[in-house]
Amino acid sequence: MHDVAQEYRLTGSLAGKKVILQLKDVSFIYPDGNKALDNVNLAVYENDRLAIVGHNGCGKTTLAKILCDIYKPTRGSVLRENVRVGMVFQDPDDQLFSATLFDDLAFGPLLMSQGITVTDATLLEAKISTVLDMVGLREYAYKEPHNLSYGQRKRAALATVLTMDPDVLILDEPTDGLDPEHEEVFLDLLSSFKGTLVCISHNLFFLYHLCDRVLVLKNGRVHHDYTIKDLISHPPSLREHGLDFTFRLSCCGDNGGHILQVRTEVPASSEGSPIIYLNNVSYTYPDGSPGLKNVSLVVHKGERIAVVGENGAGKSTLALVLTGILKPLGDYYIDAEIGLVFQNPMDQLFCTSCWNEVAFGPENMDLARDVVSARVKEALHSVGLDGYENRVPHRLSGGEQKRIAIASILSMKPDVLILDEPTNNLDPDGERQLIEILDSLEQTLIIISHDLCFLSFLCDRAVVMHEGRIIEDVPFEELFRAEFKRAHLHHHHGHHKRCCQAIREIFFGGSVT
C-alpha cells in the first residue's frame, strides 16, 4: 500500500474522463534558490475532485499557482486542454482588491473576454447578482470589502472566481479561520460546483466530504496519489505527512456522541476568590457596533475554559477586554497577569530572531539579563523549540510560528493564558503537538476556538457566546448533549459529525490496513 508516487487509479466517476491539465516533469525554483517543486507529474481529469495535502512548505501552493498559470515552471511542461482555471487564495484580502464587491466580481469577467457577457453590462450585472445570491452576499454588492466580516470576505473571494465560470476551481485553505457554519456553507457551495475542483487544505474532514482523490506532496515531490479513502485508511502515510488526525476520532463515541477526554491535571475548584470577575460588562466599538452585551464571567485559578460561538459572537472582544486593551462599561476586576496569543502568529512576531521575540516581554518587565535568558530558555523548551534561538520567526513554518508566539507569552509567566483560535492553519500534527504543550501548562487557560474536538482535550468548562452575550456557562461535557447543541450552539458541527462517523467506519469497520 505504501507505494511512492503511485499513478492514480481511475475508478468510479473518473473512468473514461479526459485529462484537462497535465504536468510533465515540472520543477519550480524560486528566485532565492528555494526548490519548491521537483519533477512533478500530475494529470487532472475532467470533473476531478482533487485534494492536495502535505506538510507546510511542501509545495502545495506553488503547485496550485502553476496549475493556474500564475507561475511558469522552471523546468518541464504544463498542458492545458483549453480550460479556464480560477484560484481562490488563502487570505481573502489578497483577492478582494477593488473598492467595492461589485467591482471585484466584475474584474475577472471584464478581463477574460467572455463574449457577450463581457460587453453587455446588463448581462454582467445579472451574472454577478446570480453569483452573489449563490454565496448569500446580494445585499453587500456595493460594500467596501474591509467592511465585511471575515466569513463574508471568504465567500466574496470565492464569488470573484465563480463569476469567471471556471472549468477548474483551485482553493487554497478555503476553511481557514471559518466557523463550522461557514465551513458547511463552503462545503455546500463547492459540492454543487460542476467543474473540476482542486483543494488545498489541512482539514481532512472537509476534504473527505469534498474530494475523491488526494495528492500527497513531500519536499516538492508527489509522494502519493491515492483515493481519499485509501489515504485515510493508511495511518502510516498519515503520520509520515503530518496528517495523522486519528487523535480526533478518539473523542467520538460509537453512536456519534462525543466522549470527553480525561485531563492530566485535576480541574480547579471554584473555591477561593476569583482571579477574573466580570459583572454585566458591555463594550461597544467606536463605529457603534456592539462587542459585548451584559457579560458576566467568573474565572478561578487553574480553570481551563473553552469559549465557543459563531464568527462575530464577541469571543475575541471578550479576550481583548480581559487583557485590558479594550475598556468596557460595567463592574469588573482582573486580579491576574493575562497573556494573549493572537489568532495569526505573524501579528505577534516582529523581531529578527526567536530569542529576541521571546525575550521581548521579559525585557519590557525590566528583569535582569540572566533572568531574561533563563526565561527564554524555559519558554522555548516548554514549546519544544530548543535550539531555535537564532532562527528568524518570519521564516518558520505555521506550526512553529504558533509555538514561538506561545513562548513569547509564556516567558512573561502570565497567570492566565488566552489563545484565540490556536488551531488555525495548523496541520493535524501541529494540532496534536499544541494539545500536548497546552496540556502541560499550569496556567489558567481560556481557549477561543470553533474546534470542539480540540477543546475537549483541554477544557473542563465551556462558555457559549452568541451576539455579544454569554448564553451558557456549563461543564464542557454538556456541549455534546444533543439537546444542548440544538438549543445553544448556533454554529453547528453537522458535517464534522457525519465525517467522523464515516471515517470511524473505515477505521473500526475493518478496512484499515
Add this chain to the structure above:
Amino acid sequence: MKSDVAIRVIALSPKVWLSAAIALIVITAFLIFCLKARHETEVSSWKIPSLEGGGQRGWINRWDARLKIFSLMFFSFAVAFINNVAVLLFDAVCIACLVVASRIAIRAFLRRLSPVFSFLTFLAIVLLLTAPVKQGDTVIVLEPFSMIRLNLGIIRLILRIWLKAVIIVAVMPVVFETSPYSITVAALRKLGLPEGFTQMLLLAYRYLFVLRDEASRMYRSMKLRGFRYRTGWRTLVILGNFLGILFVRSYERTQRIYEAMTARGYRGNMPLAVKFKANWRDITLAAMWVAVASFSLIVDLLLQHGFARMI
C-alpha cells in the same frame, strides 16, 4: 511719529471688540463640539474617512461624476484667481448651498475641514502679529491695548485666504462623498488621469484599511507584552522592527495581490466596471457651475480694474 500721521487708526471700544470676541469664541466652541462629537458612521479611531458615496440620496449623487469633477474643479481654479472678498463671499454661499444639497453629514464635513481650519488659524495669528504697518494703512486698535495694532489690509488678506481655502477644500467632500470612490477614480481616468495612477489610487485606498488593521493588531500584541514608549535606543529599535516587519508583510501582500490579479486575467490594465452616460440634467448642472465660476471671475476682474476702464 511722522509716519503715524499717514496711518488711519480705528479705535474699538472694549464693549465692541469683547462682544465680537465672545461671538467668535461661541461659534468656534460650537464647531469644535461638532467635530469632537462622535459621528455614528465614524470608521475607526485612526480616522480614515469613509468614502462610500452615500448611495443615491439626491441629485448631486446622481450627477455624472466626470461632469461633476470637471465643473467643480473649474470652479475651484476660478476661486483661486479671485481676489475680491465680496465675490468670494458669493462663491462661499454657492458652495454652502451645494454642500447642503449634497446632504453630506455636517460633522463628517467639518472633520474634513478641520486640518485646514487649524492651519489657517495659525497663519492668521502669525500674519496679524508680524505684518508691518506701512504709510496709508488702516489699523484697528483694541482699547485699552493700544500697543496691539491690527492692520486692516492684513485682515482683508486673511479673510481672502480663509475664504479661498475653505471654498476649495469644501468642494472636495462634495466630489468624493457623493459618488462611490471607484466611480470617482474611474471618472478621473476618463478625464485623462494616467491609468497607472488611478490603479494606485484604488489599491491604496483598499489596502490602507488592511494595513491599518495589521498594524493595530501588531501594536496591540506589543502593548500586551509590556511595550511602552520610552526615550531610549531600545524603543527606536523596537519601532524599527515594527515598521520593518510591517513593510515586509506589505511587500509580500503586494506580491500575492498581483498574483491574484494575474489569475483573473490582469495584464496591466484595470477594467472599468462603470459606464458613464451623461444626460441633459448632468450637463445643465455642470454648465451652471462653470457659469457661476466664469461670472465670479469676470466680476472680480471688473471690480479690480474698474468698470469704466474695462468698458
